[in-house]
Amino acid sequence: MLEVQGIHTYYGLSHILFNVSLKVQRGQVVCLLGRNGAGKTTTLKSIMGLVPPQRGRVRLNGEDVNGVEPYRLARKGIGYVPDDRRIFADLTVGENLEIAARPVPGSEGWTKERVYELFPPLKPMDSRRGGLLSGGEQKLLAIARALMTNPQLLLLDEPTEGLAPIMVKIFEERIRRLKELGLTVLLAEQNLKFTLGLSDYGYIIDNGRIRCEGPVAELVDNEEVRRICGI
Amino acid sequence: METSFTLAGLASQLLVGLSRAMILFIVSSGLSFILGVLRVPNVAHGSLYMIGAFAAHTIAVAFEGSAAGFWLAMLCAPLVVAVISLVAERLLFCHLYEREHLMLLLFTFALMLILGDLTKMTWGADYRSIVAPPLLQGSVPVLGTAFPRYNLFLLMVGPLVAIGLWLLSTKTKFGKIARAAAVDREMVGAIGINVSWVFAFAFVLGCLLAGLGGALVSPTISITLGMDHSIIIEAFLIVTIGGLGNIWGAMVGSLIFGITQSVGVLVLPQFAIVFPYLAVVVILTLKPTGLLKSVW
Amino acid sequence: MLQVENLQKSFADFKAVAGANLTVQQGDLVAVIGPNGAGKTTLFNLVTGHLAPDRGRILFKGGDITGLAAHEICRKGIARSFQIANIFPRLSVFRNVQVSVLSQKKLSHTLFRPAQTLVVEETNHILDSVGLSAKKMDIAGSLSHGDKRVLEIAIALGNEPELLILDEPTAGMSPDETTTTMELVKRLAMEQGLTILFCEHDMDVVFNVATSIMVMQHGQTIIQGKPQEVRQNITVQEAYLGGV
Amino acid sequence: MVKNILRTPSFLWTAAVLLVLLLVPFIAGRFYVYILAVIFVWGLLAMSLNLLVGHGGAYQFHHGAFYGVGAYTAGLIITKTALPAWIGLCAGPVAAAFTGLVVGAFCVRLNKLYFGMLQISLGSLIWILALRWYSLTNGDDGIHGIPMPDLLSGSVPAYYFILIVVSVCLALMYLILKSPFGATLRAVRDNPQRCQAVGINVRRHQLLGIVIATFFAGVAGVLFVVLEGSVFPDMLFWVLSLEIFIMCLLGGWFTFFGPMLGAAIMVALRTFVGSYTEYWTLILGVVLILLIFFLPDGIMGINFRTWLRNRERRRSTDVVR
Amino acid sequence: WIISALLLPAPAAARNIKIGIVDTYSGPPAVFGNDALNGFKMAVNEINKQGVLGNKIEFVTRDDKFKVDIGLNMAKELVLKENVDLIVGTVNSGLAMAVSDAVAKKEKIPFFTWMGKSENITGKAGHRYVFSTTENTAMAGKAAATVLAKKPIKKIWVAGDDYEYGHALDESFSRYMKQLKPDVEFIGKTWWKVGEPDLVPYFTSIQAAKPDLIHFCTGGASMANVLKTIKTTGINQKIPIYIHTAIDYAVLKPLGTEAPEGVMGTMDYLFYYPELSSNQKFVKEYQALYKAPPGFPAFHAYTTAYLIAEAFRQAGKIDREKFIDAIEGLKVDTPVGKVEMRACDHQAVYPILFGTTKISKEYGAAVATDIMTLRGAEVMPSCEEIQAARK
Ligand SMILES: Nc1ncnc2c1ncn2[C@@H]1O[C@H](COP(=O)(O)OP(=O)(O)OP(=O)(O)O)[C@@H](O)[C@H]1O
Ligand SMILES: Nc1ncnc2c1ncn2[C@@H]1O[C@H](COP(=O)(O)OP(=O)(O)OP(=O)(O)O)[C@@H](O)[C@H]1O
Ligand SMILES: [Mg+2]
């Protein structure tokens, strides 16, 4: 579904990603692991077109999407959950969700009600301003918002940061259900327990380079991986 | 000095203040809208107001001052302004949104300089003035004083604009997107919305209101170069005391401005000019973020 | 050292903190835990003066600090970090920390001495201890998320606080960084006699580090006690730990 | 230590420029001497503003008011009292700083645009005072022909006086910006909330910044009086303030000398382009837009950028290694 | 268009006389600046046909944007860099004062103001190097007072733009009115801020006080507002009104037939009156060139050019001091007869016309009727008064 081929990404003049390649098959949950500053966020941003890579290619469903603007990518079915939440502080929780809504004609897509069902804590806050939510609530909202665009591929950047353990558990279970419904997920995470339980395949990134890849089960046992990820 | 402090005098003063407030409101609501969505202190707003007035004059004159010409002027002058702003936005402004707000201020200042000179080139330095159609000429008795019909007309237009704008920004998806884009443009893009056009539309809409204000004010004043300077500062003060980006705030601010000015004349004619400024100082001292909720 | 009594705070019609009680002894490492939206951050904001409480008292070293301004409370020896990284994005990492040290040494208003030469050692020391020395000339805004969180703590340390309040210090850190950071926190508590109050969702961290745990739910304190006691509390298990 | 400073390239540069400026009256026509003096006055004004805008992040929208207060104070003391002119000249900056203190005390409670607008209102009240108090200020005619002490009469002595005073002020500002106060000011600009949490009294800090900046604005006002012998209400009008603001942005507001350069450009544009076309504001507008597009950080900002670039380069090699 | 309007190249021998113009070509006062420039250009063209001292007059213009500091800058540039022989200009009387002091007096260079109407320029603040070729507020006030004192007027209300010019008009009219008719009463004053768009409220309160005369002290763009409001409120049908320059065609034309009738006003020049052949010729030529009749700024500038040229001829060479000596007391022919540059205060002596507005079919706008002419010498402050004021 998604194929990243040897991308190089820069912030201004600083070279952050070096020849990063990865592949996500439809219906898979793929994780991207690495320590702080390794380049996980940057990889996701490059895919989303927020920091377009200067070299290399990103293909979505076989189509070249280099240099395509983020809003078009979103319409092509990528949902993005940033690590720093980026809630629309002025809008109420409900409005945050409404403006993201992008119903898919024909199929039954996500609606506000269904999202609230998924994340019950959000429901009573429907009319509270997004900026006033607690850190964890904002995180939930960011995920909910991404779902509202009815994505086929979800880019999750540290979705569990700041979530209470019970929430993490619920979330893990929900993602599993979504996966069964056919959602594809690319996950950048530090929370190993959560990640490993969920994903099918993993990439290890360090200093802007992909160091290892493989089915998660193998990765966990790999000594180098443990070192790089700092376990 | 001595002024006759009659009830009728006060009433007429209030009414005039109110109708003056409507012009101020129309102009400043546009400014406030742009401030709210684009976060840009649009200094060129006054120039667009001036262009609106000049354009209205040209159109009205082309129809030899007939009533139809007047109404056409009221309709088309704002559109002229909208087109100008659309060109400026698509050609220049849309490349700058990522910049620091103060840089955008600099940009709109440059725009103000350019538009000011272009106005002079196009229309020259002569004073102009247009006449309201017969329907709106003369006055009607209100509370014992003669109240110009045109001002009555303004009193009806202002609230219409306010309600329209309010519905647009709170009840429509566009309004919500605009408010979201004000906070985080990039993220709005990431949920699949083409922000660029949202911003363009917001900018043009705001400017259109400036043009509308200019067109509406043209029968009551003489249209001259330099109109831009006098209005812009008032408009900024109004949106500030009302709460940046808040439509009703702009309304409240305009009313305060219009009424302090006109009633101030009765109380202390010599220093009537200080009242609006004093009002701003008092309000901001008591409520540091303006009277109504601001989006900033 | 810190005593919070029946603190309350509502926003409009919503009670974010509805009767929180907390006791922090000198040298304690107190963790506040609770589900999302329990009111932890709000509680910290109340203690550090970023919000004014509606009701209740906050005592610090015996003095009443309820309702003081944030900078005044800071001067009394309470420093904090923020849940959502809150740094000086356009200054260098070094400056970020130096500003805080300068403020602590009451040098902020010095007009005619070059800042370059002041408090350099102290600042470097802090940067060393949190492991940011290598990046000290970077513009803080360009750090990665995790590094910003570390810087966040470093800034707080610049204040040489007696009580350090950390809002989810390890959120967004990789496992070993989490360990290092919490080691650092522990070390600071041991070596400098720092008292630490933090909230955290990572239960391993909490149960490893904390000497006392306070559990909040719906703005209320459910229980405060030793880790063992808390772990056994049924309500906590259900409400929060989800049977961990 | 001192020797080291003397050897730094920036010091040498400054010394060389100063030397050239000292020689200007001997090599250039009187008009250029005059224009240079104008640039210095405007430049000092813009740099004092930049203390707050570029380094303090404050929307100081009516800085001109303090410039005007400085000038009016000097003008009024000299023409309306029997006090020696020097006292008038010294009183100007003090009065400006005091006004800054009062206005600032109101403003620092506010943020951003609110700050700016409140200041415009307060400044406009001062402007109205100058405009309306005919018996004292001559209203919108202004006060002209303010006599200067003998030492300063004539354009060349005035030039030297202005040059010296401006240099001293710049040196002071430089020191202030390099001091902990300056560093903290920038921190306040970046994140006032965080500053509070490290124990900085943000408002008081900003207020001190305002007092310092308005003091220098007052100095500029006094220098204007020395140069032109006139004061008039336009000096207190918000349009002038906006122009100074623009000078800062134009020259490069994150740099030290940028505003001075911005002032030079504005003055040069209006004097030299102004003599070819009455549409020089149009040209100014176009130039501004070009600058915004091609030199986003102002003209002096280029340096800043290259510096950053070099740093980034160093960093990126680190990553590679 | 490009400003530096240089004329035909000069013959080799001596040099041309170079005049610097600092005036307002932007913002509302640009109307006056442009009009004056047209008049000046026309005069210079005529003069250059014969030449002055065997050479020509050339001029350069600078836009002061109605700002004192910019104007000063420009004036200094003209003097120090362009080396002009004299400076003329500006609508902004504050700037005129500043230039008079900081440039004319300091650099000893003659400065003519053709639009700065403050009486202080040649009154209190006058000196050897400053000249005025416009009527001033003192003249307007005295002329109006002379006429109005004869009418049955007791209670006067003063209203106007709250700026120097407005106050100066009030001050001089009141002063002379009290002199000529000690029993008049000024029962109230209303000042609004310059550019105030809505004047109706002020009018209502004035009307309620029932004065015998309203003196509006206004000018420029606000004049049209005042006249418009007079028309909408119909106040002119109940109370006599006097406004200096109300009968100015430039003001009345934009209002067309919407202008109020019966408003009294004073002017020092009307293109349709007096119907002298010299004036008609001037108007015809001007109209041919600029497609509009000349306003008073054009006339002032035209006169100024002739005064300057004649003074240089009398002086015999391009020398500032000689020039001043020559121009003091000089009389030149103008479209409306001889105009003198009074020696004692350097104020041009113009006759003042007093008239009343009336819609004219011919012009499609209001013009002045029942015009009375007051001789310049009668309406100017005497030389003794000037002497006293300058002390
Ligand atoms: N805006 C920026 N400008 C310059 N450099 C940046 C910028 N943002 C990030 N970087 C640098 O890019 C590198 C990779 O950052 P990135 O945010 O992708 O890391 P990450 O793997 O997501 O880390 P974390 O787990 O801490 O979020 C870091 O070294 C960081 O300093
Ligand atoms: N200014 C405010 N106005 C209204 N509600 C608010 C405001 N600030 C916080 N809240 C609400 O108060 C509740 C408590 O928020 P708080 O930030 O204290 O939670 P928290 O315990 O820190 O949660 P998390 O673990 O997710 O960070 C939340 O539901 C939040 O939405
Ligand atoms: Mg990241």
Ligand SMILES: [Mg+2]
């Ligand atoms: Mg929290």
